[in-house]
Amino acid sequence: MQVKLSDSPKEMNHAIEQAKKQQSISISEFFTKNRHLLGFDNPLKAISTTIKEGVDNSLDACEESNILPEIIVEIKPTTKDRFIVSIEDNGPGIIKEQVPKIFGKLLYGSKFHKLSQTRGQQGIGISAAALYGQLTTGKPIKVISRIGEHKPARSYELHLDTKTNEPEITKDIETEWTRNHGTRVAIEMEGKYHRGKRSVAEYIKYTAVANPHAKLTLIEPDGSKIEYQRATNQLPVKAKEIKPHPDGIELGILIDMLKGTSSRTLQSFLTTEFSRIGSKTAKQICGEANLYPNARPSRIAKNEADNLLQALRNTKFIAPQTDCLSPIGEDLLERSLKKEFDADFFKAVTRTASVYRGNPFKVEAAIAYGGSLEKDSPAEIIRFANRVPLQYQKSACGITQSISKTNWKQYGLQQSGSNLPNGPVVIVVHMSSVWVPFTSESKEAIAHYPEIIKELKLAVQECGRDLGKYLRKQGKEKDEAKKLSYLEKYVPVIGEALNEILGNVNEEEITRNLKDTLERSRK
Amino acid sequence: MNEVLTKIKDTATRVKETINKKKKPELTIPIRSLTNVNYDPKIGYFELKGAKKKRELTVNTIKSFAQSLKMMGLSKQIVETKDMATKREAYYVSKNWGDARFKEQRESDSVMDDVEAMFMVNREQLGFVPEEKGGDIAGQLTVIDKDQNTGEELKIDCTKFGSGAYSIPSSVEHLGFETDAKFILAIETAGMFQRLVKHNYWKTANCILISMGGVPTRACRRFIRRLADDKKLPVYVFTDGDPYGYMSIYRTLKVGSGNAAHINKFFCVPQASFLGVTPEDIQKYKLPTHPLKDVDKKKIKDIIKNDPFVKQHREWRLALEKMQKGGQRVEQQALAAHGLNFVMETYLPEKIKEVSKFLP
Numbered sequence: 001m002q003v004k005l006s007d008s009p010k011e012m013n014h015a016i017e018q019a020k021k022q023q024s025i026s027i028s029e030f031f032t033k034n035r036h037l038l039g040f041d042n043p044l045k046a047i048s049t050t051i052k053e054g055v056d057n058s059l060d061a062c063e064e065s066n067i068l069p070e071i072i073v074e075i076k077p078t079t080k081d082r083f084i085v086s087i088e089d090n091g092p093g094i095i096k097e098q099v100p101k102i103f104g105k106l107l108y109g110s111k112f113h114k115l116s117q118t119r120g121q122q123g124i125g126i127s128a129a130a131l132y133g134q135l136t137t138g139k140p141i142k143v144i145s146r147i148g149e150h151k152p153a154r155s156y157e158l159h160l161d162t163k164t165n166e167p168e169i170t171k172d173i174e175t176e177w178t179r180n181h182g183t184r185v186a187i188e189m190e191g192k193y194h195r196g197k198r199s200v201a202e203y204i205k206y207t208a209v210a211n212p213h214a215k216l217t218l219i220e221p222d223g224s225k226i227e228y229q230r231a232t233n234q235l236p237v238k239a240k241e242i243k244p245h246p247d248g249i250e251l252g253i254l255i256d257m258l259k260g261t262s263s264r265t266l267q268s269f270l271t272t273e274f275s276r277i278g279s280k281t282a283k284q285i286c287g288e289a290n291l292y293p294n295a296r297p298s299r300i301a302k303n304e305a306d307n308l309l310q311a312l313r314n315t316k317f318i319a320p321q322t323d324c325l326s327p328i329g330e331d332l333l334e335r336s337l338k339k340e341f342d343a344d345f346f347k348a349v350t351r352t353a354s355v356y357r358g359n360p361f362k363v364e365a366a367i368a369y370g371g372s373l374e375k376d377s378p379a380e381i382i383r384f385a386n387r388v389p390l391q392y393q394k395s396a397c398g399i400t401q402s403i404s405k406t407n408w409k410q411y412g413l414q415q416s417g418s419n420l421p422n423g424p425v426v427i428v429v430h431m432s433s434v435w436v437p438f439t440s441e442s443k444e445a446i447a448h449y450p451e452i453i454k455e456l457k458l459a460v461q462e463c464g465r466d467l468g469k470y471l472r473k474q475g476k477e478k479d480e481a482k483k484l485s486y487l488e489k490y491v492p493v494i495g496e497a498l499n500e501i502l503g504n505v506n507e508e509e510i511t512r513n514l515k516d517t518l519e520r521s522r523k
Numbered sequence: 524m525n526e527v528l529t530k531i532k533d534t535a536t537r538v539k540e541t542i543n544k545k546k547k548p549e550l551t552i553p554i555r556s557l558t559n560v561n562y563d564p565k566i567g568y569f570e571l572k573g574a575k576k577k578r579e580l581t582v583n584t585i586k587s588f589a590q591s592l593k594m595m596g597l598s599k600q601i602v603e604t605k606d607m608a609t610k611r612e613a614y615y616v617s618k619n620w621g622d623a624r625f626k627e628q629r630e631s632d633s634v635m636d637d638v639e640a641m642f643m644v645n646r647e648q649l650g651f652v653p654e655e656k657g658g659d660i661a662g663q664l665t666v667i668d669k670d671q672n673t674g675e676e677l678k679i680d681c682t683k684f685g686s687g688a689y690s691i692p693s694s695v696e697h698l699g700f701e702t703d704a705k706f707i708l709a710i711e712t713a714g715m716f717q718r719l720v721k722h723n724y725w726k727t728a729n730c731i732l733i734s735m736g737g738v739p740t741r742a743c744r745r746f747i748r749r750l751a752d753d754k755k756l757p758v759y760v761f762t763d764g765d766p767y768g769y770m771s772i773y774r775t776l777k778v779g780s781g782n783a784a785h786i787n788k789f790f791c792v793p794q795a796s797f798l799g800v801t802p803e804d805i806q807k808y809k810l811p812t813h814p815l816k817d818v819d820k821k822k823i824k825d826i827i828k829n830d831p832f833v834k835q836h837r838e839w840r841l842a843l844e845k846m847q848k849g850g851q852r853v854e855q856q857a858l859a860a861h862g863l864n865f866v867m868e869t870y871l872p873e874k875i876k877e878v879s880k881f882l883p
Contacts, residue, residue, distance in 0.1 A: 483583075486582055486585055486586065487585070489586075489621075489622040490585040490589045490622065490623060491585065493589040493592075493593065493620065493621065493622070494538075494542075494585070494588065494589050494592060496593075497589065497592035497593045497595070497596045498535050498538060498539050498592065500593075500596035501531060501535040501592070501599050502532060502535050502536060505539060509543065510539065510542055510543070513542050513543055513545055514542050514580075516545060517545050517546065517547060518547075518580075518581065518582055518585070521547065
C-alpha cells in the first residue's frame with residue numbers, strides 16, 4: 001500500500017499507526033505470510049524442504065564432531081494429507097538450552113557469520129519447517145536428544161509463539177533410547193508425498209552420491225525401506241574457517257568490518273581481518289589510500305573507506321588458501337556414482353581451486369554413461385552445492401547452462417542446439433565454496449559469475465573428452481562387428497549370383513576363397 | 524549369342540576367376556555425372572569423358588557388389604526367356620535375395636543404372652522397362668506399329684484422337700512414321716498441350732504436338748529423335764521460363780544428361796531448338812511473373828559455372844544471366860493473361876515466324 005506524502009494531521013496519524021503495526025510484526029509472522037521464500041509454498045515441497053533442512057543439519061553436526069553420519073528419514077502418514085516427518089541422526093546431540101533455539105527460533109544458526117564450507121548457510125531451514133508444521137496441524141514439535149552414553153536421552157515437546165519469535169518447551173521428560181548419542185526431530189505437517197523427479201527419494205539418493213561417508217535410510221509412507229551404504233569409512237577433510245580474501249570485497253561489508261573490528265590500527269585491521277595481507281602490503285595499501293596505517297578503524301569515514309576499497313582493488317594478492325574447501329574427490333565421487341548407477345563408463349574430475357569475488361571455490365564433475373541408464377531422454381543432471389543436492393530451478397542454474405552450452409556432439413552425444421545432451425548419461429556437478437552464490441533465497445540455482453561458469457565448463461569438458469574417447473573406441477568395435485556380420489551375410493550371395501549367371505560354379509569354393517581374401521586384407 | 528548375355532557372362536567369369544585366385548575382384552563403372560561429360564555442338568550430345576570408378580570388392584562394398592551381381596543374374600534370366608520386367612518388378616524380385624534385398628526402389632534403380640552404364644547399354648536391352656508413360660502425341664502424324672498378337676501392321680492416325688491423344692509406348696525402336704507436318708512442337712506441361720489440342724492448333728500450324736509432362740522420359744526422347752531423323756523435321760521446345768524448364772527439360776531432351784551419359788548418343792535430339800518462354804519474352808509480352816526461388820537462383824549460378832552445354836552456347840549464358848538479373852521466372856500459362864487463346868493466335872505464330880532467333 002502506498003502512503004501519500006501529506007501534511008494533513010489526520011493522514012500523518014494514519015502513517016504513525018501503520019508504523020506501529022509494522023513494528024509489531026515478528027519474524028515468525030513475516031515468514032508465515034511469505035513461506036514461499038523458504039520452500040513451503042506447496043504441500044509437495046513442504047515435506048522435501050523439511051527433510052532437506054533436517055538432513056543438512058544432521059550431516060553438518062556429525063562431521064563437526066568427527067562422527068560417521070548415520071541418518072534415518074521416515075515419513076509416516078497420520079491422515080490422508082498429514083504426515084509425521086522425522087529425521088534421526090547419530091550426531092553429538094543437543095543440550096536442553098539449545099533445543100528451543102535450534103528448532104524454534106528463526107534466523108538462529110552457528111553458520112551465518114563465518115566463512116567456511118558448510119551445507120546450510122542461513123540457519124532458517126529446520127525452524128521454518130517446525131513453524132510450518134505447527135501452523136498446518138497445531139501439533140507440537142517432538143525432539144529426542146542424547147548427548148552421551150552416560151546421560152539419559154530426553155524427550156521434548158516444543159511450541160512456537162509466532163508473535164514473539166519465542167519457542168517454549170512444553171514437555172521435557174527422560175526417556176529410553178537405543179542410541180548412545182544423537183537427535184531425532186519429528187514434525188507433523190500437512191503435505192503430499194510423491195515419487196520420481198524432485199522427490200524425497202531422489203534427494204536422498206543424490207545426497208548419498210555426494211556424501212559417500214554417510215549411511216542413509218529412507219522409510220517411505222507405505223513402509224518401504226531404502227538403504228544407502230557408505231562408499232568410504234573416511235570422514236571428509238574438515239573445511240577450515242577463513243577470513244575474507246580482499247579480492248571482491250564490497251564497500252558495505254568493508255564499512256561494517258571497520259566498525260566491528262577489535263583492531264586498534266588500520267594496519268592491524270588489514271592484516272588480521274583479511275586473509276593474504278601481510279604488514280608490508282598493508283602499509284602499501286594505506287599509503288595508496290592516503291590513510292595513516294595507525295589510524296583508528298572505527299574513525300574511518302565513508303569516503304576514506306571508499307579510497308581504501310580502491311587501494312584494495314588495485315593491489316594484487318595471492319589467491320586465497322583452499323584448505324577451507326572440502327571437495328568429494330575424483331576417486332570417491334566415481335566410486336559413489338558406481339554404487340548408485342548401473343552404467344558402463346564413469347569419469348570424475350576435481351578441478352583446482354579458483355576464486356570469484358574473493359571467495360575460493362572448487363568445481364567437481366562426473367559422468368556416467370551407458371548400462372541401464374535411460375537411452376532416449378535428455379541427460380540426467382545432478383547438481384550439488386557444498387554436497388547438497390539442488391532439485392529446483394534447474395534451468396536458471398549456472399550448472400545447467402554450462403552443460404547445455406557445451407558442445408556435446410564432439411564428445412559423441414546427441415544434442416540439438418543449446419539444449420542438454422541426449423542419451424544414457426548422468427552428469428554430476430559439485431560446486432564447493434565458502435560462500436556459494438545462489439540466485440535466490442530458496443538456494444536452488446547457482447548464480448552466473450563468469451569465473452564460476454568457466455570452471456564449470458572446464459570440468460564437464462574434461463569429463464566429456466574422456467567420454468568421447470570411450471565412445472569412439474566403442475564405435476570402432478561396433479564397426480568391426482558390423483563388418484564381420486557383413487561378410488557372413490553377403491559373401492554367400494556372391495557365390496549364389498555367379499552360379500545363377502554361369503552355372504556350374506562351386507559356391508562353397510567361392511565363399512571360402514572370398515572370405516579368406518577379405519579377412520586377410522583387413523589385418 | 525546376344526551381346527548383353529556375353530557381357531554379363533564375361534564379367535561374371537572374370538569375377539569368379541579373380542576370387543579363386545584369392546584376389547579381390549573389381550567392377551568398372553563409368554562415373555555418371557556432368558563432370559564426366561564432354562560437349563561438342565558438332566557432335567550434338569553429352570559424350571562420356573571416360574573417367575571410371577573401380578568398385579573393388581571389400582568389406583565396405585560387398586553389399587552393393589553382391590547386389591550388382593544379382594541384378595546381372597536377373598537380367599540374364601529375363602533376356603534368355605525374352606521376357607521383361609519393370610523397374611518396380613525388379614525391385615520386388617529382390618525381396619527373395621535374403622539380406623541382399625533392396626529396402627527401397629531407389630536403391631534398386633541405382634544398381635540397375637550402374638549395371639546399364641557398366642555394359643554401356645540401354646536398360647531395355649537388359650530386359651528392364653520403366654513404368655512411366657512416354658508422352659502424348661496429337662497432330663499430323665501416322666505411327667506404324669504392330670498388332671501385339673498377330674504381328675500385323677497397324678496404322679495409327681494421330682489426328683483421330685479428338686480431344687484425347689496417342690501415348691508413346693515404353694519401347695519405340697520398331698515404330699515407323701508417315702507425316703506431312705512442318706515441325707514438331709514439344710511442350711512441357713499437359714495443360715498447355717490440352718489447350719492446343721482442344722483448338723486443333725496442329726491443323727492451323729501443320730505440326731505434331733508432343734506433351735512431355737516435365738522431364739521427357741527416355742522413350743519420349745527416343746521417339747522424338749527417331750521421328751525427327753526419319754522425317755527430317757525441326758523440333759521446337761516450349762517450356763516454362765525457369766531454370767528447370769531450360770536445363771532439366773530442354774537441355775536433357777537436346778543433349779542428354781550426365782547420369783545416363785553412356786546412352787545419350789541414342790537419346791539426344793540435336794535438332795531441337797528453344798522456342799520459349801525466354802527471359803526476353805517476359806519483357807516483350809509483358810508477362811506476369813513470380814520471383815525466383817532460392818533453389819532457382821542457386822541452380823542458375825551452378826549451371827552458368829558448370830554445365831558443359833551452357834559453356835558452349837553464349838546465347839544461353841546471356842539468357843540465364845538476364846533471368847538472374849531480373850530475378851523473375853514465368854510459366855507457360857502466364858500467356859493467358861492476354862486472353863486464353865493469345866498463345867495460339869499471337870505468341871506461337873509470331874515466334875515461329877522467326878525461328879532463327881530461337882535459342883540453340
